[in-house]
Amino acid sequence: MNHLIRWGAVALVVGSLAACAQPVREDEDPAEREAREAAELEAEREAEREAEREARALEDDRRLDAAALDDPDSPLADRLVYFDFDRDEVKEEYEAMLEAHAEYLEANPGARLRLEGHTDERGTREYNLGLGERRGQAVRRVLNLNGASDDQIEVISYGEEMPVAFEQNEDAWAQNRRVELVYDRRE
Amino acid sequence: MLQRVRRGLAGLCGGILLLVAAPASAVLEVTVTEGVAGAIPVAVAPFEWRGDAEPETRLSDILRGNLLRSGLFEIREEDLPAAATGPADFIPEPWARAGAEYVVVGSKQPEDDRIIVEFHLFDVLAEERVGGWRIPVPDDMVRRGGHRVSDIVYEAITGDPGAFSARIAFVQVERHDDGREFRLQVADSDGANPQTLYRSPDPLMSPAWSPDGSALVYVSFENRQSEVFRHDVRSGERTSLARFGGINSAPAWSPDGRYLALSLSRDGSPNIYRMDLESGDLEQLTRSSAIETEPSWSPDGETIYFTSDRAGAPQIYRMDASGDDVRRLTFESGYAARAAPSPDGRSLVYVEGGDGGFRLARLDLDDRRVTRLTDPGDAESPSFAPNGSMVLYAMSEGGQGVLGSVSRDGRVHQRLEGREGDVREPAWSPLEQ
DSSP, X not given: OHHHHHHHHHHHHHHHHHHTSSOOOTTOOHHHHHHHHHHHHHHHHHHHHHHXXXXXXXXXXXXXXXXXXXXXXXXXXXXXXXOOXXXXXXXXXXXXXXXXXXXXXXXXXXXXXXXXXXXXXSSOXXXXXXXXXXXXXXXXXXXXXXXXXXXXXXXXXXXXXXXXXXXXXXXXXXXXXXXXXXXXXXX | OOOOOOOGGGSOOTTOOEEOOOOTTOSEEEEEEEOOTTOEEEEEOOOEEOSSSOOSSOHHHHHHHHHHHTSSEEEOOSSOOSOOOSTTTOOHHHXXXXXXXXXXXXXXXXXXXXXXXXXXXXXXXXXXXXXXXXXXXXXXXXXXXXXXXXXXXXXHHHSSOOOTTSEEEEEEEEEETTEEXXXXXXXXXXXXXXXEEEEESSOXXXXXXXXXXXXXXXXXXXXXXXXXXXXETTTOOEEEEEOOSSOEXXXXXXXXXXXXXXXXXXXXXXXXEEEETTTOOEEEOOOOSSOEEEEEEOTTSSEEEEEEOTTSSOEEEEEETTSOSOEEOOOSSSEEEEEEEOTTSSXXXXXXXXXXXXXXXXXXXXXXXXXEOXXXXXXXXXXXOTTSSEEEEEEEETTEEEEEEEETTSOOEEEEEESSSEEEEEEEOOSOO
């Protein structure tokens, strides 16, 4: 409800700005108007060129990001952290991998990472939403301690709603108790 | 004089499977998996049609199915005498010989765009009429009429109101090659008349009814995070109620319709909040760094039950609706969650975890006694029928999510199986709609 109200307010403000973008100037003479319109056109073109430059820079960034993230031999290729039943401690075996991700995030301040927390199907659904979030936050803490900035990371819990293994045995459950590291590739 | 028919052996015995014919349009098929010895034998005569083309949906079939599913009745169908329609032509003796203790007879007569249903209930052994009723049913709502008749008959025999007219909401999930489809469904209490309120490729969870039955609240991940929506059942209008950072989940409507209790982790960890639905104002009721979730209201609206793992493992707690006077209620096991208060406010049914898995247990709030209602397995999401007679819950069987139901005393067990995919998170609607 709050969001609806907020977006309603934004729409209202944008609407009123648009209405005053073209003030009527009845007292303007033709030469003045020509000069003003030329200046406006030049400003518009400059804005377009600037946008193009930014887009190119972003494209370069993305290529750089993609190269490091897509290297199958890099520790960055590992994006899964598994947990024990009803636990949220990050096990030692994931330290090196998470350090690599933290370094990457520190070196690429524009990079954004989503930590998606999951649980197995045992226990109640709503409680598991809480548990999935705790796991995501535990991974976030490790990344923060190793240099990643807090505003690069978002934690989302899916609880038990998005299993990857559908059988009902310990093997399947172990695969489902996980945090997935998902980079925002701006695609 | 007629002799009273012996009940014991006539009843369904534990473990016997009995298939109940499901209505043609149902999404759920109901199987009584374990019944009670001592079920009351009832016979239902076909209701005589006094018009031209008889509607395909037959009231007497709906009534038989409902009574059987309640687990309290056994339906006599063999060696029945010719159908009667009322006190004028009803003779008890042949019905008693067929083993019936109660008999329902009736007729249906079209009148404009309605059908007038007249029916009578006889106590065969006492040789007396328990009652007679005339109810008008819109001709496009015959099925609804059948549930209404069932409610009346159930109450006349047991003394408790029936809940057959109430509806159930649930989440159905189908797995496809390219992902899954989640559907929020509403159906009659027998699984008929299914209506899909919303479908999404992203998870839907935690449906809960408004106290007047006109709307549902639930959690949807359609915007890549948990978000609480209100959904008007008739108009289909959807409104986002909570989309804060972190978890937005476990919505529960207060009995007076004014508030929503829900679990939000906007301040770092899940806590229980109370949202004023008129103003949108939020009040934080719990303040802990534990997982605090699954709020549910007592029927009088004065108490909120919830799950918290503040003591190290999930247990059920209670607090005043203002957030004061927090007390732990469960101590019997290492895992207790998702409390569903009974409509009379005197007990809670919840999910209890142990070595063998998860099962339903009932906590008596007066004497704190715990009764186990199901065997250990993977029971979750209990929801009381609005008359308190049974509890619907989710479980799985052979890898498929199905609904189970158990009578309040734990004696009658049934299974409601989806025709397609997994069925989960049942929520029984309030009685008056």
